[in-house]
Amino acid sequence: MQVANPYIFKIKPYVPGKPIDEVRRELGLKSVIKLASNENPYPPSPKVLAAMAKAAREINRYPDGGCFVLRRTLARKLNIDDDQLIFGNGSDEIICLAVKAFAAKGDDIIIAKPSFLIYEIASTLSGARLHQVPLKDFRYDLEGIKAKINAKTRIIFIGNPDNPAGTYITQRQLEDFLRCVPKNTLVFLDEAYFEYVQAKDYPDTLSLMKKYPNLMTARTFSKMYGLAGLRVGYGVARREIIDILNRLREPFNVNSMAQAAAVAVLGDEAYYRNIAREVNEQRQYLYRSLENMDVPFEKSFTNFILVNVGGDSSQAAAGLLKKGVIIRDMAVWGLKGYIRVSIGSASENQRFIKTLKEIL
Numbered sequence: 001m002q003v004a005n006p007y008i009f010k011i012k013p014y015v016p017g018k019p020i021d022e023v024r025r026e027l028g029l030k031s032v033i034k035l036a037s038n039e040n041p042y043p044p045s046p047k048v049l050a051a052m053a054k055a056a057r058e059i060n061r062y063p064d065g066g067c068f069v070l071r072r073t074l075a076r077k078l079n080i081d082d083d084q085l086i087f088g089n090g091s092d093e094i095i096c097l098a099v100k101a102f103a104a105k106g107d108d109i110i111i112a113k114p115s116f117l118i119y120e121i122a123s124t125l126s127g128a129r130l131h132q133v134p135l136k137d138f139r140y141d142l143e144g145i146k147a148k149i150n151a152k153t154r155i156i157f158i159g160n161p162d163n164p165a166g167t168y169i170t171q172r173q174l175e176d177f178l179r180c181v182p183k184n185t186l187v188f189l190d191e192a193y194f195e196y197v198q199a200k201d202y203p204d205t206l207s208l209m210k211k212y213p214n215l216m217t218a219r220t221f222s223k224m225y226g227l228a229g230l231r232v233g234y235g236v237a238r239r240e241i242i243d244i245l246n247r248l249r250e251p252f253n254v255n256s257m258a259q260a261a262a263v264a265v266l267g268d269e270a271y272y273r274n275i276a277r278e279v280n281e282q283r284q285y286l287y288r289s290l291e292n293m294d295v296p297f298e299k300s301f302t303n304f305i306l307v308n309v310g311g312d313s314s315q316a317a318a319g320l321l322k323k324g325v326i327i328r329d330m331a332v333w334g335l336k337g338y339i340r341v342s343i344g345s346a347s348e349n350q351r352f353i354k355t356l357k358e359i360l
């Protein structure tokens with residue numbers, strides 16, 4: 001038998017959710033809705049579909065390994081240089097590249113608990129020592145994180161807003177924090193929900209990067225931009241960091257359909273702004289409905305809500321599933337009594353609320 005990297009066995013295998021069709025067949029239900037993966041509930045815009053159809057006709061060719069057009073388009077939009085960008089097969093890949101590049105056995109990585117699972121998986125695999133600082137009242141305990149920083153700390157991951165809590169740290173909090181972090185520690189700000197946040201004091205990470213060269217951010221086309229199935233995300237940092245990550249990545253890590261669709265998305269902002277507006281209205285609907293039911297929840301700055309169903313959330317999750325509503329049970333993330341529900345279309349959200357009333 002081959003000898004595997006021993007760190008692999010520290011990782012619990014990722015348990016993927018069941019496809020909607022499979023759940024429908026198994027339970028003999030007419031319709032099943034999935035509010036479990038923070039996806040955009042709407043189909044891509046006509047312009048995006050047209051761009052994908054065009055790209056499909058050239059799928060016999062390898063993709064552009066440099067993501068030339070996408071890079072140009074995005075750099076202009078963000079007002080940064082082309083060489084401050086790296087693209088990945090989802091922003092998950094950017095997270096993994098950062099760990100591979102900057103942390104190894106004997107180093108330290110700090111994350112929050114609970115937090116986005118990929119930070120933990122990537123860090124564990126690297127052999128680095130992982131410090132998990134518990135959230136306080138569902139917010140980052142930045143003082144607690146500072147206390148864990150030492151000479152070996154290579155990366156600090158901050159989901160902003162984080163998943164599953166849905167809360168964010170402010171510009172002020174981030175700056176105060178950055179002042180205390182050694183310059184050889186990478187502060188990785190994961191902004192997967194950037195496009196949804198509507199808070200005036202949300203950090204302007206790209207500007208802060210000028211002052212703090214150890215800051216980087218990752219964003220994605222999977223969430224508000226609705227391209228989760230294509231896998232495309234990006235990282236922004238100063239060019240020295242990007243250069244290092246570029247050496248590590250596979251030459252054709254972003255497929256050509258994804259590149260074409262992402263460019264089209266950026267050319268059709270109005271369509272996606274409308275979706276974001278709808279999601280914000282639906283978030284209010286869910287808040288109101290949960291309040292009326294006396295079900296506590298965390299205020300979220302994303303397209304998902306952490307809901308405190310109390311007692312055994314696994315039972316609630318199973319009850320919802322039986323009636324065709326797939327959500328995420330948070331007990332496995334150490335949040336007993338909580339479920340995470342993604343904000344769906346108006347009719348999906350109504351069905352979630354109706355079903356939740358039935359099972360509680």
Ligand SMILES: *Cc1c(COP(=O)(O)O)cnc(C)c1O
Nearest residue numbers: 090091092116163192220222233
């Ligand atoms: C969804 C998500 C991502 C990334 O998703 P990709 O599809 O890989 O781009 C990253 N971070 C957080 C916190 C997320 O919730």
